[in-house]
Ligand code: HEC
Ligand code: HEC
Ligand code: HEC
Ligand code: HEC
């Protein structure tokens with residue numbers, strides 16, 4: 511009897527050693543309609559860290575992307591929009607509907623926050639900007655480090671905004687499902703479903719273009735996708751955003767753009783023709799004629815913003 515037990519224990523340990531990652535993982539559960547009121551709970555619920563252990567390579571790429579710093583990069587303009595633009599220029603109450611005019615793209619999970627928490631986050635942006643202006647580094651760093659935990663996470667793209675460009679066609683995403691661009695079924699410890707939208711330019715364009723709010727007001731934070739459709743696709747360009755920004759080796763979820771030297775080189779062509787000649791009537795003056803042509807090879811206008 512004791513021997514069998516011991517053997518059982520050895521077998522269990524053996525399997526545990528071989529398949530440590532296959533041990534039943536804590537189920538990934540996301541909120542359905544419940545709004546979250548606590549800052550830490552909100553951060554943890556949508557954090558990319560929940561995916562890190564099992565998708566370390568993608569996580570590492572995402573961490574270096576501008577999507578991972580979508581609030582801290584915009585502190586100044588957001589603080590001024592929330593502290594001056596809405597209450598003073600437009601004389602409107604600062605509620606979630608107004609906040610979505612920035613956050614729908616910069617922090618899509620804000621939909622799952624209570625009004626109180628959303629106001630707390632706006633307060634942090636204003637506090638960070640005030641601290642920066644007054645040169646108070648300690649206060650600034652404190653606000654910055656809290657804000658840096660808020661960004662465009664894995665769940666935002668693989669769930670919240672996955673059908674946003676075509677809601678009529680696909681309806682609402684199921685909160686417990688992770689959407690993938692892979693049509694084949696995979697065995698994962700979380701529910702997965704095929705979303706054809708992930709491979710389309712429209713998926714990126716919804717955020718990378720003019721925003722139309724529920725009250726019809728337009729936010730022109732950037733107009734890149736308009737120039738993609740009118741200045742690239744309309745002229746015969748055929749590549750999607752993903753084909754230029756994700757597929758080449760070393761890009762993926764880093765989504766390199768204007769801050770990446772490789773991308774800059776790829777996007778800008780330089781043609782220079784230099785001719786030497788002399789001119790003059792009594793005296794010959796040597797001179798050169800330089801003709802420089804800058805060619806934009808990106809799939810849209812550059813720079814953007
Ligand atoms: C406990 C481990 C684990 C966690 C946590 C986890 N995944 Fe996965 N995931 C897997 C495994 C295993 C697969 C299937 C094999 C594969 O393709 O990697 C998978 C598949 C996927 C796929 C589909 C891949 C394909 O080829 O079709 C996506 C997308 C995905 N996960 C995203 C996420 C996101 C986003 C999170 C966090 C919200 C997450 N996963 C959390 C283990 C995990
Ligand atoms: C339609 C989605 C969308 C909305 C709405 C939106 N933005 Fe943006 N924002 C973007 C995208 C995409 C970029 C990146 C643009 C680029 O690099 O070409 C960006 C970039 C920025 C930047 C520049 C960041 C940097 O790298 O320096 C600031 C600042 C900014 N947004 C502020 C705001 C503010 C303030 C609001 C609200 C009034 C807002 N945005 C609303 C999508 C949006
Ligand atoms: C800005 C949006 C965005 C963010 C943020 C994002 N992804 Fe993706 N991810 C995509 C897109 C788009 C594809 C599909 C690319 C293709 O095949 O065209 C993809 C592909 C994948 C795949 C391969 C399977 C598939 O669906 O094609 C995995 C796995 C994955 N992502 C996991 C993650 C994880 C884990 C994170 C966070 C660390 C993350 N993603 C963050 C947009 C995003
Ligand atoms: C949920 C909205 C959202 C989606 C979806 C999204 N992006 Fe972004 N993206 C942003 C925002 C916001 C920024 C700017 C972050 C910052 O600098 O503050 C950004 C930054 C970038 C940058 C870096 C720009 C730079 O200045 O270097 C690139 C490149 C990029 N996105 C490409 C893509 C591509 C390609 C897709 C589609 C696969 C995509 N994005 C999907 C919102 C989004």
Ligand code: HEC
Nearest residue numbers: 714718738749750751754767768773777808809812813814
């Ligand atoms: C033909 C390839 C190509 C296609 C298609 C393409 N891009 Fe780009 N993109 C580039 C290159 C190259 C750069 C870097 C050039 C530069 O910014 O100077 C760039 C730059 C960017 C930037 C940074 C712009 C800035 O100046 O701040 C963003 C954001 C971006 N792309 C998003 C997108 C999105 C979203 C799509 C699809 C709607 C898309 N791109 C389609 C090649 C492409």
